[in-house]
Amino acid sequence: MAKEINNSVGILTEDKLRERLNCDLIVRPILDNKKQVSEGSINLRLGTKFITTRRTEYGVLSPSELSAFTIRKFQTKLYYRFGQKILLHPNQLLLASTFEFIGLPPNLSAHVLSRSRYGRAGLIVATATYVHPNWKGTLTLELVNYGAAPIELECGAQIAQLVVQEATPLKRKTKKTKLVHIPTEPEFVEMDKDKDWELLKLFRKLSGLEEN
Amino acid sequence: MVQVFQSATYYRQKVEEQIHHLELLLNELLNEIPPSGPFKFAEANIKLIEIVKKFFLKEIQQSTVDEDIISRCKKYLDFLQKFTKNVVPFLESINEAFIPSELLFSLTHQTKQLAKKLNFSDNFDLRLCPRWDFNYGIYAYKNYIQTSLDMFPVDLFPELLKGLPSFPELFIFINYPRTESRNILLHSIIMHELGHLVDFQTCISDTICLKINIDETSFLKLYNKEKESEKSKQKDMQATDDELIQSLFDKCLEITKKWLSEFVCDSIATHLLGPPYFFALFELSTLTDNMYRYSECHPSSGIRLRFISDELYEMYLKNNNKLSNEKESELILNLYEYLKQKEKANAFKPTSSGNDYFQVVYETILPYRTLLQKTVRQKINTLSYDVNKFNNEVDDLFKDIKSGVPPSEFRSQHTNKNSSASFASILNCGWLACLFGMDDFYSVVSATKDADKLKALDNFNELLFKSIESSYILQEWLKK
Numbered sequence: 001m002a003k004e005i006n007n008s009v010g011i012l013t014e015d016k017l018r019e020r021l022n023c024d025l026i027v028r029p030i031l032d033n034k035k036q037v038s039e040g041s042i043n044l045r046l047g048t049k050f051i052t053t054r055r056t057e058y059g060v061l062s063p064s065e066l067s068a069f070t071i072r073k074f075q076t077k078l079y080y081r082f083g084q085k086i087l088l089h090p091n092q093l094l095l096a097s098t099f100e101f102i103g104l105p106p107n108l109s110a111h112v113l114s115r116s117r118y119g120r121a122g123l124i125v126a127t128a129t130y131v132h133p134n135w136k137g138t139l140t141l142e143l144v145n146y147g148a149a150p151i152e153l154e155c156g157a158q159i160a161q162l163v164v165q166e167a168t169p170l171k172r173k174t175k176k177t178k179l180v181h182i183p184t185e186p187e188f189v190e191m192d193k194d195k196d197w198e199l200l201k202l203f204r205k206l207s208g209l210e211e212n
Numbered sequence: 213m214v215q216v217f218q219s220a221t222y223y224r225q226k227v228e229e230q231i232h233h234l235e236l237l238l239n240e241l242l243n244e245i246p247p248s249g250p251f252k253f254a255e256a257n258i259k260l261i262e263i264v265k266k267f268f269l270k271e272i273q274q275s276t277v278d279e280d281i282i283s284r285c286k287k288y289l290d291f292l293q294k295f296t297k298n299v300v301p302f303l304e305s306i307n308e309a310f311i312p313s314e315l316l317f318s319l320t321h322q323t324k325q326l327a328k329k330l331n332f333s334d335n336f337d338l339r340l341c342p343r344w345d346f347n348y349g350i351y352a353y354k355n356y357i358q359t360s361l362d363m364f365p366v367d368l369f370p371e372l373l374k375g376l377p378s379f380p381e382l383f384i385f386i387n388y389p390r391t392e393s394r395n396i397l398l399h400s401i402i403m404h405e406l407g408h409l410v411d412f413q414t415c416i417s418d419t420i421c422l423k424i425n426i427d428e429t430s431f432l433k434l435y436n437k438e439k440e441s442e443k444s445k446q447k448d449m450q451a452t453d454d455e456l457i458q459s460l461f462d463k464c465l466e467i468t469k470k471w472l473s474e475f476v477c478d479s480i481a482t483h484l485l486g487p488p489y490f491f492a493l494f495e496l497s498t499l500t501d502n503m504y505r506y507s508e509c510h511p512s513s514g515i516r517l518r519f520i521s522d523e524l525y526e527m528y529l530k531n532n533n534k535l536s537n538e539k540e541s542e543l544i545l546n547l548y549e550y551l552k553q554k555e556k557a558n559a560f561k562p563t564s565s566g567n568d569y570f571q572v573v574y575e576t577i578l579p580y581r582t583l584l585q586k587t588v589r590q591k592i593n594t595l596s597y598d599v600n601k602f603n604n605e606v607d608d609l610f611k612d613i614k615s616g617v618p619p620s621e622f623r624s625q626h627t628n629k630n631s632s633a634s635f636a637s638i639l640n641c642g643w644l645a646c647l648f649g650m651d652d653f654y655s656v657v658s659a660t661k662d663a664d665k666l667k668a669l670d671n672f673n674e675l676l677f678k679s680i681e682s683s684y685i686l687q688e689w690l691k692k
Binding site: 180 | 246247248308309313317616617618620632658659664668671674675677678681682683686689
């Protein structure tokens with residue numbers, strides 16, 4: 001056990017990042033190899049596909065009442081070109097994805113973070129920031145503008161960073177029973193897929209908060 | 213009272229209404245066109261209608277005689293209706309989910325490269341446009357806008373160009389089946405459609421056609437048959453021998469030209485892509501049950517595939533040209549032998565119960581197979597996707613896609629660095645995986661049930677689309 005802890009190097013810095021990029025860490029394409037890989041992270045670019053909210057189509061996002069159909073009525077896809085500009089208004093949520101496809105080996109995990117130069121304008125790029133070992137796909141970014149003025153974003157701009165760290169791989173092999181989707185574009189709301197809400201409904205009934 | 217619908221005032225009002233409706237429609241469509249849609253084409257057409265409207269009002273004001281006004285109005289109504297039928301479908305607002313936009317930029321880039329290397333103008337605007345029937349096609353409006361203005365006594369084209377500084381010489385629309393918009397492998401057929409553009413610009417099939425002699429034996433059979441049927445007509449309705457021969461010859465030549473163009477485009481697509489075009493055409497022919505069916509525009513898919521298999525044999529199986537992937541090599545060889553046998557057994561020969569011209573054209577073209585292949589090869593030799601390109605790139609890419617990674621980069625043997633994969637290599641890797649690697653892919657995404665496999669196949673396509681987008685942008689980025 002002690003040996004494993006000693007082997008852990010924590011967050012990967014540039015040399016290690018480059019070494020792993022040549023080996024088992026996938027970040028593709030890296031358009032600017034010199035500048036995109038920096039001391040402690042890899043800069044990620046904004047992709048070309050987005051999901052936005054149709055506010056007129058839905059009232060409340062209630063996981064127990066959502067379905068793939070209602071989600072598609074509530075959210076809609078937008079397709080942009082590489083280099084094209086997209087405006088993000090104050091307090092607007094826009095789902096985007098990284099232009100880069102990311103693939104982590106079993107012994108690496110990562111966090112996707114805002115870049116400070118955008119953060120200072122009020123832009124948050126991700127709220128669900130953790131990326132599991134073995135994960136593959138383009139990362140869905142939850143872009144929110146917390147600033148006072150609209151922000152003009154450009155598809156292809158380096159707006160996020162990936163901080164990669166070593167992880168202790170599982171000793172047992174996990175057997176996947178459900179179909180795995182490898183995303184290549186932002187993903188729709190999936191709150192309904194957490195089936196806990198059925199049990200929680202039961203608790204509400206037991207507490208008399210909801211009738212049978 | 214009946215005159216209400218026939219007066220000059222009525223006609224004039226209706227033309228103005230039709231123009232107004234069309235203006236509203238075009239502007240609405242322009243607003244709805246997605247980023248990868250035909251903006252320039254829409255703008256040109258809006259400008260065209262603006263000019264038509266201006267000219268109509270001027271013409272009508274100059275005229276005082278009712279009959280003259282009505283006749284002019286009828287001309288305009290006819291134009292407006294034809295315009296709506298021929299142009300508007302290409303401007304229909306299309307949900308971008310149905311446009312494989314990742315493909316558009318790569319295709320435009322490749323077509324420009326073709327234009328550069330084959331010395332034809334690259335001043336075109338290429339767009340992808342879905343259609344409801346299960347087929348592919350190409351529409352090129354070269355002088356459409358210009359010829360639309362022919363109805364006016366003065367040349368209005370310069371006026372139209374004033375407002376459109378970057379007016380392309382050619383508007384190209386490539387059609388594909390809407391239901392298959394996200395089926396990247398089937399889109400290999402698009403290379404055949406681009407072949408039509410190359411053929412149109414470089415006149416390959418016209419050059420071959422000049423060297424072709426109509427097959428005498430089958431032509432004589434056709435002539436005798438037609439002569440017999442002429443006899444059943446009234447004497448004064450019967451054609452003279454010369455007239456009959458000329459009309460039969462013209463018709464045979466017309467069909468020969470069309471079929472030749474199809475064979476030439478098949479050959480171009482095979483050179484540009486390699487096996488994916490062959491596989492995709494096989495698939496399309498199976499799905500549309502077209503293997504033995506001939507039409508005046510197209511030879512049967514069976515004989516086309518036979519020609520293509522010959523080309524593939526030369527490119528990937530003969531002598532030192534050996535594909536590194538044994539399974540694919542074996543499959544192509546098997547299909548080559550199968551098609552060869554079928555041809556030998558006359559399975560692809562048009563039946564005598566069908567159109568009599570088809571037998572003549574079939575017998576005419578077959579002896580010129582080598583000439584056709586040689587001519588295309590000479591023309592686009594340097595652009596050919598040869599066996600070395602396949603062997604250097606596809607193995608790496610194949611490993612990636614099987615493990616669920618977009619096959620956009622491969623390890624270059626020369627630089628030992630990652631290089632962006634070519635469009636042809638991505639499609640080759642995609643087909644290879646589709647034929648021999650899907651079990652690996654299904655296992656990576658844990659797809660065991662049939663319904664899951666269908667979803668996994670969608671995912672597989674999206675990964676290929678992603679790699680086309682990534683590799684194209686990487687290539688362009690590195691050039692800057």
